[in-house]
Amino acid sequence: MLSTISAYHAKFFAYELTRQLPANDVGKLTASLQDAQVDLNPHQVEAALFAFKSPLSKGAILADEVGLGKTIEAGIILSQQWAERKRRLLIIGPSNLRKQWNRELADKFYLPSKILESKSFNEEIKQGNFNPFNQKDNIIICSYHFAKNKAPYLESIKWDLVIIDEAHRLRNVYKPSNKIGNAIKDALAHCKKVLLTATPLQNSILELYGLVSLIDPYIFGDLKSFKSQFSRLVDQENYDDLRNRLQPVCKRTLRRQVLEYIKYTERIPIVVEFSPGEDEMQLYWWVTEYLQREKLYALPSSQRQLMTLILRKLLASSTYAIYGTLDALVKKLDAKVERHEFNDLEAINDDFETLEEIQDEWSEEVENENSIIEEIFTEQEIEELKEEKSDLEKYRELADKIRKNSKAEQLFTALEKGFEALQNLGANKKALIFTESRRTQDFLYDLLEERGYKDMVLKFNGTNNDPKSKEIYKAYVNEHQGTDILTGSLTADKRAAIVDNFKEEATIMIATEAAAEGINLQFCSLVVNFDLPWNPQRIEQRIGRCHRYGQKYDVVVINFLNKKNAADQRVYELLDVKFRLFDGVFGASDEVLGSIGNGVDFEKRIASIYQQCRTTDEIQSAFDSLQKELKPDISERIQETRQVLLENFDEEVREKLRVNLIESKEYLNKFEERLWATTKYYLKGSAVFDEDKYAFRLTQNPFPQENIHRGPYMILKPEDGKRKSEIEVPDDTNIYRVGHKLAKRILKACKQIETPNKVLVFDYTNTPTKVTALEKYVGQSGWLQVNHIEIASFESEDYLTIACRTDNGDIIDNTLAQRFFSIHAEHNNHTIDVTSVVSKHLDEITFAENQNIISENANRNKDFFDTEMDKLDQWADDMKISLEKEIRDLDAEIKLRKAEAKKMLNLESKIKAQRVIKELEKKRSEKRQHLFEAQDVIDVEKETLLEDVEKRLKQKINLNTLFTIKWEMI
Incomplete structure (x- = not known):
């Protein structure tokens, strides 16, 4: 660890700590990982890098098994976007996950977010924001239903990234009947998306088609061509083709592959047996016999399976549960006799909260549930209905009687x-x-x-409107009034209050x-x-x-x-x-x-x-x-x-994760050391430092124009086998990180330090960290120039290159030259001149280094482009497959019909046969036209991509020399 650094070190480190790395660099996420209060798990870093890997990619499906922290992966991705000033960020998920996202972003990633629901949405409009989704200083969080209902608002915003949690809920988006899925898909077609799901393939291979189409409609052709190719995966060739298509867009890690890094606890089962009493068994058999009847007036055929399931669940739950449902069914039959409406589903929904979700899953049974059909009964049917009602009343009476x-x-x-x-x-x-x-x-x-x-005891349900829950919520609001803990969402805050009470008291x-x-x-x-x-x-x-x-x-x-x-x-x-x-x-x-x-x-x-x-x-x-x-x-x-x-082979994954972990730890360790060293340099005389704990307290504010807390501050630097989550942090301590207001001000100030040409003496002998490769330069001297190169093409990247030579003219390569800044150094106050010969040589070295970087960037962009063009060519082939098959089938049928027509002797029959042939030929022409139209669509899409690439391909390069020094190594 450097105890003292020079102004030149500080400037170099400040640029290094804030630069933007290319998508495929493991170090890209280092700033986000240091900034977040999360443990370093290599599979999460790998997943986040996967989502970023191509600037032309339209997104990814992160499909790690349950329990591997997909929320953390998404948090790292969002944190990186935020750091890159990409602030139009949206999270869509189940309504009961909104608060969890809000808290995770705030607690672990220090990211601000806003839950949008009807109340907060309307308040934004009242305050003059006519599209409440348009908020640059907040990540927006909303539910699936809210996103569907506000689809026009979503569509009007050019989102930088959309996270869709529990994305398997949209797996049937390929079906026109999936209204929520299709509304979200259409509204966000223009945006990059990351889907989170532990089960990307559940029932049918078509679900993969649905999920992938949410990300990118050009990975597969239309549904018809997908079915014809992949609905029956019987040979290895089909498997390989589909796997190759999925690999660039879907990333999955299994729990068994990460046991080296994440420790799991066991589950211990206990079975408690019980014997129902006579009345309970009598009620069970009565209701069972009732449900097995061929005809039931209380359970219409469109809802029969669904209602039978729910009645059995409530019967197994308790006599109190089944009593309420039996009562609703009795009232429903009363209403039928009296010919007025009674919504028994609404009554059941009050008790059985997952009714709506199950209705959606059982849609084929309940698709006509909302249609109003007037039922007219015969006298005999009215008698049967009354008998059924009498039976239900008998069951209800027994359920009411059972007290134990x-x-x-x-x-x-x-x-x-x-x-x-x-x-x-x-x-x-x-x-x-x-x-x-x-x-x-x-x-x-x-x-x-x-x-x-x-x-x-506490209750937790869909409304949480009981007196105790209201009391807990009120106390929670009073305690946290004016803090970021309260989101302003009544539902979310009430849930958080009850969970907090369960943790601390109940x-x-x-x-x-x-x-x-x-x-x-x-x-x-x-x-x-x-x-x-x-x-x-x-x-x-x-x-x-x-x-x-x-x-x-x-x-x-x-x-x-x-x-x-x-x-x-x-x-x-x-x-x-x-x-x-x-x-x-x-x-x-x-x-x-x-x-x-x-x-x-x-x-x-x-x-x-x-x-x-x-x-x-x-x-x-x-x-x-x-x-x-x-x-x-x-x-x-x-x-x-x-x-x-x-999935990939376990050992292949494990080896990659090991490499990732080593590289990520090295990056993170170097990053934290440089942040610490730069902070100590800038706050010298303004803070008291505790080297052992990586902590400090300000004695005076270095930026008096801003309100900055005096501390204490502490870098969460995992050491001695501890992880970030295991470090004990005193209550009054600020977590010091690269995204903290104080750190950002210090780094900005260090970038602006005046660094004239001076002699910098590197003290290799007295520096604790030894870089063996530098030992041979002890006693030598030379010149060193640090340059900052920015490239804007497919994405923005910036690099620090070092032109370094000895006085003998030997070139020290860029990688080794960077290690000079791990050595303690001092300089005097005298500026020096750089000779034209040295300046020319340094320029030549810089030019060669920069050309390497520019060339790497161009090659990477070429690969991105080739991948996109290959994908479009594959999509074009897919689109042709089903149309060409239909045309071939029509060709065969026309040929057969013509052969049959020739054999006909009756002129009238021949004419009729020719009419049929003409219709088939017309149909074939239409199919051929569709094929040409599909090709036109493909050509338009390719042209759009080419235009986009042409605009972004022109590298905008900005070169800036940060400083030039004469070095000596002692």
């Missing part, structure tokens, strides 16, 4: 076991209980409050599915599935709230098992043994989850077994069949497809 819930009674046993396990682990006494029903949530809250957990949080995405609860190590979803991905999301990066302890997972229900037992067996959700280090692998798509198909299969099987033998047989079907599906087909298309 057998599963809820076992909850106390479960919590005792769970808390005992946490004590053994040394973890916090915190429990996260999940239920799918709001009514069950209310019931459990009251029960826990009454029996030993008074004032220790013992138990009862959550609906609203908490299954988007909140980090790694301070909690006990997950209780009071209700167990049939969708494995939902379960994984639940457990993933606690079992994630940053979790210090093993996570205990408790499930309840109904001893009297054979189907429930087999479902649990599948989820436990087949999907490995509840134990081990990773839980369910993405390969397994991906093989069942979004979980809906699997959920439907489970629902059909409950619906169709009436005996234990039938249930066992159906589950045996399902298990056999799952085996090849999970272990071979989808897993192989995903591996072949999206």
Whole structure:
């Protein structure tokens, strides 16, 4: 570490610390990594570099497995964009992830962001901003639905970058019926996008087509040509072609490939069995028999599967949950008899919060849900309807009568076991209980409050409007008033307040599915599935709230098992043994989850077994069949497809990550040392420094015109095996980083230091850091000139080149010459002249160095251009494939028809046959015309690219000499 540096060092370091590197340089992200409060994980650096690798690229899909920190990868990318003054940045994701993004950007990357929802959007308009998405000083965050509803506003802005989180939600964008996906795709067609998803391939290879088309519509042709080429991947050639197309746009790292860098904790399963009472079993069989009837007036055919699923889930949740739904169905039948409207789905949605999401996933069953069809019943049907209503009233009455819930009674046993396990682990006494029903949530809250957990329980759901949640929110707002912690979004801030209370005060949080995405609860190590979803991905999301990066302890997972229900037992067996959700280090692998798509198909299969099987033998047989079907599906087909298309060999990845880690650490270490040295140089006499802790406190403000805190300041420099996240930072300490206001002012000032031609004496002998290659120059002297070269073409880059020679005329290459500045040096106050001979020689060296850089830049640009042109040529071929096949088919049919017409003896038949042939020929002409039109579109696209490249290809070069010195090495 340099203890003293010269003005020349400071100027050189200031330019080095702020320069913009080319896209393929590992050091490109060093400033962003130093600026952020995140640990250095090589796979995240690799992913961020992948997204930047070509200035002509329209984006990337970052598809790392769950738990590898895709949010961090996106944060690094956004941080780099921000540093490059690219401020039109947008994040689109599920609504319940908005607050998480807002906090992560602020806490880890010091980036300002604004959550846009109806309230904040309207306030912006009132204040005169007629497009609230247009904010240069904030990264904009919004939900999918909001983005769809405000698509015209999005389209009018030239975004520098758009991040789409949980992007698999748009996987069906290739379907015209996918309104949200298509609205977002059309509005952002002109923007560079980064998609984040752990499961880019779930159900069908067409989903890859959909996701890739969001990034770049020219990677594949149209849907028809994609289907004809890739919908049946049967030979190696097809695999290779599709993989080659995907590799430039999709990056995926697996958890097993990064075990060297990220430590995972285990999952510990606990099963708690319960036996329902007689009344509970009677209610179960009554409702089961009801759902298995051939005709039901309360469940119209368009909603039958969906409603059956929900009723079964609520029946399994609690009698309190099913009571509310039975009541809604009774009222619905009343309304039918009286011929007035009653929205039973709205009533159910109040309890079952994921209804809308499931409706969307089950769209084929509920596509007519909003159409109003007047039903007219015969007298016999009215009688049948009344009988059905009478049965529902009987079920409702029994549900209301049941006061003791057998599963809820076992909850106390479960919590005792769970808390005992946490004590053994040394973890916090915190429990996260999940239920799918709001009514069950209310019931459990009251029960826990009454029996030993008074004032220790919280509720977390989609609205959080209960009195305690409101009280917590009010206190949170009062505590953080006037700080950046409050976003101004009522929904987001209320969620944050409840999570904060759970972390600091409460013992138990009862959550609906609203908490299954988007909140980090790694301070909690006990997950209780009071209700167990049939969708494995939902379960994984639940457990993933606690079992994630940053979790210090093993996570205990408790499930309840109904001893009297054979189907429930087999479902649990599948989820436990087949999907490995509840134990081990990773839980369910993405390969397994991906093989069942979004979980809906699997959920439907489970629902059909409950619906169709009436005996234990039938249930066992159906589950045996399902298990056999799952085996090849999970272990071979989808897993192989995903591996072949999206993954690289483990050792290949690991080796690359090792190299990345070494290089990144070297860059970061040098970067931090130079920032520290430059700061010490500039603040000499204005600050007191603690060398051991990389900390200082200002004794006076070096920039009196600005309000700058006196400190203390501290560089988070990981040493002794510690990571950034493990460094203890006192509460009153400012994190000192290159993006901090003070650091930016210092670097700007150091760039402007006057550095006349002087003699600089490098003291190699007394410098602790030894550069062996420089030893031979001890006792020698020479000349050194530092130049700053800026190139603006496809992207802006700047370099520092050094022309260095000895007095004997020997040239010291640029790389070694840069090492001079790792040596302590001093200069006197006398300026010197540079002779014309020396000046000419230095100019020649500089010219050669600069030509190398310019040539590298041009070659890199040529490669970028070739890649884009190859992509367009491939797209052109794709577009021709389906049209040419249709033309060939028509040719064959015309030939056949002509042959048949020749054999006809009847003139009238011949004429009719010729008419048919003429129609086919007309159709063929139209297809040929389409082929020509497709070629025209391709030509236009190529011309557009050529024009863009021509504009950007002309390198604008700016050369500036920073200083020239006479050097001596002692």
